[in-house]
Amino acid sequence: MVLAQDEDHGNKHVDLAPSIYRQRLVIEGRRELPIGDKDIQEYLSQLSDVCGMTLLIDPVTHRSDRFGWAGWVHWETSGAHFYAWESPLVFFSVDIYTCLAFEPSTAVSFTKSYFDATHITSKAF
Template identity: 30%
Template sequence: MRDLAPDITRQRLLIEGFYTVAVDHASVEDYLTGIAAHLSLRTYGTPIIHSPAGEGKLENAGFDAFIPLIDSGISLYVWSERKFFATVLFTCKAFDVRQALDFTQRHFGASQLEHREF
């Protein structure tokens, strides 16, 4: 992919994995606020969390969530039936990828974790 705006700092990280802990509204909120704080990313609002239970396919039920950052945002998607999650960190401020991976693995008790920077 060609960098169309090399003068704009952007760091993007996709993390996916299977979780082994209970995931509910509170743990989704704790993850979003916790990872932002852990990476020294400043928020300017509270997490927005949706759980459209019963409105779609059972296998897709879970959570869709986002926390706005001064320097962009973090999204989280959770599939409850499969115990699977995906999170995307998109920032205009550099952060330590290893710290993001370690925090995410610990928070979700991830049995498997994959990531990609882009």
């Protein structure tokens, strides 16, 4: 096995599988009201349609007493994770990873609207 090591400690990304399409989007936001499991399940189901993805299983959620709600959805072309905090502030973070192209701005607009977010930010890569 050959391991590649970046001389600048991670500032340079090397695409180890250029023949495999990958797209990622992180969306983070704040809102007034806490987010519960039903909100997460419905959001991830609708996000699937918004991004043009095929669901393989219904969204799954779990609550940590320490950190709050989390959810995940499995798509035929990868999936998305959702994390929701209630403390120290109401905050959410969505990680989308796919092997099928989708429009990031559509996912961000949908997320902002769905959660009535007071603040939202995103990064596509």
